[in-house]
Amino acid sequence: DINVQIEGVTKVFRSDEEGEIVAVNDLNIDIRRGEFLVFVGPSGCGKTTSLRMVAGLETPTEGRIMIEDEDVTGYDPRERGIAMVFQNYALYPHMTVKENMSFPLRIRNYPDDEIDERVDEAAELLEIDDLLDRKPSQLSGGQQQRVALGRAIVREPSVFLMDEPLSNLDAKLRVQMRTELNEIHKRVGKTTIYVTHDQAEAMTLGDRVVVLNEGELQQIGPPQYLYDNPVNRFVAGFIGEPPMNFLQVTIEETDGGYKAVGDFFEFELPDSVGSDLDEWDGSLDNVSLGVRPEDLSDLSVLDEDEYTENSTLEATVKVVEPMGSDKFLTLTPPTDSETEFSARVSPESTVSPDSSISLSANLEKIHLFD
């Protein structure tokens, strides 16, 4: 059951200084009813522009927007059955919470009893029913955020659009609101399109995540799927914190398989990774081998049956950061002090800076990119 369709949508801005800017390039996405879809990508990649085109605040240069199977491309924002929540909550300071939440219904001339009913219902849902008589200045950042959400909910839109709604909150509150948004979305059950530059927010909130770069869709899928199966180096490097390491290798054929040969290691590739190479387009002499920090382990704390000979590498330890549940290591190859990579090893590891360490890579979890 598809709720919103973004069909071949392109947006070109023209400015005197910079000429043409392709903010969004041929975007195609079907958004399911009730889905929480997150757009994520670096600043300037076209997230806000994409959302504004769904909202009707920006007109696509090409393509169309469908909501409830209706082509709404030429429609006003008010005719689209959407509600938008912005990063600055834009609450009216002189109005109480109740007046703020009533406002969108009041200007649409809803009868008083229906306004009261909807506001009470939304306030209960958001657990702000005891704040209705306060002014915004008497609320915490998180409470203001909930009022802003409430003002969107009372309109009972079919789609919620949110542009970095948590970015004005401090780090701790942001994490807390993330959990709350998750719960609120489950209770409200409405289609939500959410924009953020923060991959952690995307991972925790999204049923599916759209990774954008330079106006182009890189990959769309459930967060864990993107994490495990990034289609290219951009997605691999953007999703996951700390980011994936990329090590330069050449690929050589062996008896019935492949090996990756780097400056300071040689890995026999398991079939699951090697099979990617059967349809490889690029050069095999200059390949990026991606390995996440948590997929590199300290050999000295592994049992012998927990690694294979051809998965090991030596490195020099530069920095050791104990994180409680693991130790985060900044490493360099033994022969090259310029290239850095990182590992998250067991807290039992006894490494110290300026020493050398033997590591084992989980070869099933490595990725190859051209």
Ligand code: ADP
């Ligand atoms: P994001 O929200 O991902 O940071 P935006 O959608 O705001 O990115 O912007 C995408 C690109 O389009 C950027 O290069 C930005 O400078 C450009 N852009 C956005 N809005 C306008 C505009 N009104 N006029 C000209 N260029 C714009």
Ligand code: MG
């Ligand atoms: Mg933006």
